[in-house]
Amino acid sequence: MHIETSPTINSLLKKISTYDQAADLDIIRLTYDFAKQAHEGQFRKSGEPYIIHPLAAAHILADMRIDPVIIMATLLHDVPEDTSVTLDDIAKNFGDEIASLVSGITKLGKLKYRGVERYLENLRKMFVAMAEDIRVMIIKFADRIHNLSTLSSLPPQKAYRIALESLEIYAPIAGRLGMDQMKSMLEDLSFAYVFPKEYQRTIALHKEKIAGKEQYFHEIQDIATKDIESAGIPLISLSGRNKKLYSFYQKLIRKNNEVNKVYDLIAIRAIVPTVADCYATLGVLHKLWKPLSGRFKDYISQPKPNGYQSLHTTVFAKDNQIVEFQIRTEDMEEEASFGVAAHWHYDEHGAKAPKREVQWAKELAEIQKEMLHKLSDLEEIKVNFLQTRIFVFTPAGDVIDLPENASPVDFAYHIHTDIGNKCSGAIVNEKMVRLDTSLKNGDVVEILTDKNRKTPNEDWLKFVKTHSAKTHIRNHQKKTKMAAWLKAVLPKK
C-alpha cells in the first residue's frame, strides 16, 4: 500500500479489475467524471486540481482490494460538502447506498473543533460514524491518509493539529479495528509533524540498525526455507519485514531507549496454508535455533482483542543473533493487514470475502473504555454512554449529546432555555418534523422559534426526555398557575 502522487482514473480501474472481474468499470468511470466535474475549478492547497484527492484516496482502498461501491463513495466523498452538487443528486445518479456512505462522511465533516474539547468531539464523531456504518470509517481513514501525505502545503499549526489528531485518535481506532496497514500509515505520516526531533533521531537509528543486515537476513531466510520445505510443509512465502518507524519509536520508549532490546526491528514472516502448518513450522524453527525464553506468543489459540492471529517466536539464529519470526496463514495475514476492512474486500480469486461476524457492540465498548480512560478528567461521561446517549449536530457543526429518543424540544433546551421556551418547529436533516419526533444519531437539527411565544407547551412534558427540558417546562407551568391565581385573588385596581 502506498500513496499515488499522480493517480489517474485508468490506473484505478486497472487496479480494481485485478481483484474484481465483475466490477462495472463504466459506472466507476462515470462516478469519477461526475466528481471531477463537480470539483471543476477547485484546487488543493498544494495547487493540484481537487479531484486528485478523492482519486488518491480511492487508490489507497483499491490497494486493499476494497469493494467498488466503497471506492465509488470515496470518489464522491467531498462533493456535497464542497460543491453545488447535493446528496440528492448523488442518490439520483448512483443510488441510496452510495449516497448514504457519502452522507456519513459529510456528517463527519460538519463537526468543528474547539480547544481541549477536541479529543472528546473526535471520539463522538467517530462513534456517530461507526454506529452508522463501518464503511464510512474505512473511507475516512483513506481520506485522512491522503490528507496527511500533503500536510506540507498547510500552515504549520494546522498541519500539527491534523497530525496530532491522526496519531492520537485515528490510528488507535484503526488499530483496534485490526486495520494494521492503515494504522501504520496514519502513524508514520503524522510522526514527523508531531515529534519532528524524535522522528529525525528514530529514522537515523532505524537506518543505522538495519544497514548491512540484508545479507544476513537473506541467509537466515534461505536456511529456514530449506528446513521448512524439507519437513514437508508447503510454505507459501517467507520474507523479512522492517518494523514501521513510529512503532519502532514507541518500542524504544518502552525499552528505555535500549535499541538492542528491540528484537523485531526486522521480523521474518512465514505464510503457510493451515493452522497445523503454523505449529509445524514453529517446531522446525525451534529445532533449528534455540528460542529465547518467554518470547513465544500464541495468538492463534488466543487472538488479540482486535482479531489478530499469528505465532510469534524469537530465536538465537546463526552467529547467535536474535531474530523474530511470525508464522500465520493467508487468512490471518489478510485479517492482520486489513482488519474489519477485510469484510469488504475481495480475496485472491476475485470472490468477495465471506462476511464474518462483526461484533460491533463489543468493539465499540472496548474502544470507548480505552479512550475514556484517557479522558478520565471529564467525569460526567459514563462508560456506557453510547448505549444510552445519542449525538446530534447543530447546523454550525457542534455536537450535542442527548438521551436516546430525545426530541427536538430537548435539543432546543440544551442549546438555550429561551430557545426551548420559544420553540415552534424543527428541521431535521433539512426536513420539517414534528416536535415529538425521536432524534437519531447523526441528525442535524435546527430549531425554529416564535419570538412572540412566551411559554412552553405543557403537552411537551409527554415526550421530553431531559431533566432540563422537564424542569423548564414545569417551572413555566407553575409560573402560569401562580399568575392566574394571583390575578384571581389580588384585588382589582
Ligand code: MN
Ligand atoms: Mn476528503
